[in-house]
Amino acid sequence: xxxxxxxxxxxxxxxxxxxxxxxxxxxxxxxxxxxxxxxxxxxxxxxxxxxxxxxxxxxxxxxxxxxxxxxxxxxxxxxxxxxxxxxxxxxxxxxxxxxxxxxxxxxxxxxxxxxxxxxxxxxxxxxxxxxxxxxxxxxxxxxxxxxxxxxxxxxxxxxxxxxxxxxxxxxxxxxxxxxxxxxxxxxxxxxxxxxxxxxxxxxxxxxxxxxxxxxxxxxxxxxxxxxxxxxxxxxxxxxxxxxxxxxxxxxxxxxxxxxxxxxxxxxxxxxxxxxxxxxxxxxxxxxxxxxxxxxxxxxxxxxxxxxxxxxxxxxxxxxxxxxxxxxxxxxxxxxxxxxxxxxxxxxxxxxxxxxxxxxxxxxxx
Numbered sequence: 001x002x003x004x005x006x007x008x009x010x011x012x013x014x015x016x017x018x019x020x021x022x023x024x025x026x027x028x029x030x031x032x033x034x035x036x037x038x039x040x041x042x043x044x045x046x047x048x049x050x051x052x053x054x055x056x057x058x059x060x061x062x063x064x065x066x067x068x069x070x071x072x073x074x075x076x077x078x079x080x081x082x083x084x085x086x087x088x089x090x091x092x093x094x095x096x097x098x099x100x101x102x103x104x105x106x107x108x109x110x111x112x113x114x115x116x117x118x119x120x121x122x123x124x125x126x127x128x129x130x131x132x133x134x135x136x137x138x139x140x141x142x143x144x145x146x147x148x149x150x151x152x153x154x155x156x157x158x159x160x161x162x163x164x165x166x167x168x169x170x171x172x173x174x175x176x177x178x179x180x181x182x183x184x185x186x187x188x189x190x191x192x193x194x195x196x197x198x199x200x201x202x203x204x205x206x207x208x209x210x211x212x213x214x215x216x217x218x219x220x221x222x223x224x225x226x227x228x229x230x231x232x233x234x235x236x237x238x239x240x241x242x243x244x245x246x247x248x249x250x251x252x253x254x255x256x257x258x259x260x261x262x263x264x265x266x267x268x269x270x271x272x273x274x275x276x277x278x279x280x281x282x283x284x285x286x287x288x289x290x291x292x293x294x295x296x297x298x299x300x301x302x303x304x305x306x307x308x309x310x311x312x313x314x315x316x317x318x319x320x321x322x323x324x325x326x327x328x329x330x331x332x333x334x335x336x337x338x339x340x341x342x343x344x345x346x347x348x349x350x351x352x353x354x355x356x357x358x359x360x361x362x363x364x365x
Contacts, residue, residue: 028172045192046185048158073145085112151204211296314351
């Protein structure tokens with residue numbers, strides 16, 4: 001299988017998202033129709049979906065989705081999981097044969113709880129660090145086994161193929177979630193492979209991305225200082241880990257996390273009132289290595305909501321819409337209208353200005 005970096009393909013991608021702010025669940029058909037509407041933006045080298053609220057019977061378990069190219073890799077990954085977690089269920093993820101999906105790896109899921117002896121006196125941050133550490137070890141040390149997602153009551157379903165074919169492969173019409181994101185890939189610099197497809201996930205974070213993070217090298221070195229290991233060799237990986245680092249571990253509000261990643265220009269900071277100028281100067285001084293450069297539009301999902309973010313001068317498209325209790329984001333307005341027709345509100349997401357939407361009440365019903 002070709003790996004990331006072995007060829008160069010110039011490009012663009014498609015992203016889409018649906019959130020019901022009241023936490024009401026819908027099946028995977030709507031998001032599939034939305035991303036399929038933008039088929040011309042992808043080339044069959046990657047597609048994927050993230051879904052939240054899909055495992056209510058295991059809502060307090062970490063749901064590990066694994067992509068395993070070898071059986072030994074899966075067994076090694078399972079052993080790492082068992083050393084740190086109690087596994088209450090493990091099974092292949094249900095799939096069907098689909099024309100266009102060739103040579104898929106084994107796709108497996110584990111529903112697990114942290115072992116009691118490791119959970120004693122363990123804060124939520126420390127527990128998250130444990131999960132992160134195990135994910136990094138699996139990705140680095142287990143022979144061609146990779147963690148697609150590791151959050152609670154959510155999962156990432158991705159692979160090599162057009163996104164609508166990936167949806168059929170994973171039988172997403174059988175799942176119901178209150179939040180869905182989707183990605184159609186047209187790799188920028190690299191070939192498609194299952195581990196490098198989007199969404200990129202860690203804990204309950206998942207990221208879909210159109211564009212190119214030209215600061216990947218600097219961002220990667222910065223994250224490695226905090227023991228993140230980037231093994232999937234796709235620039236989107238840094239975005240997922242930066243959100244985890246800055247919000248979960250450093251406790252920055254999501255608004256400020258976005259202002260770190262797509263920071264105001266210095267000329268704009270200089271014109272701010274004194275309190276703001278001091279804040280944004282400090283953020284750029286402390287978190288300069290977390291700044292994302294390059295053209296990008298990003299949709300970040302987590303258990304409590306959705307974030308849309310463009311690069312500072314908006315070199316990639318991203319549209320926001322609202323229809324009743326549903327919030328929609330995507331690369332093209334047509335993909336949003338494909339779901340619910342005429343929206344109540346529709347507008348562009350401006351460069352460097354995040355759109356942050358949270359569930360009413362802070363959690364799904």
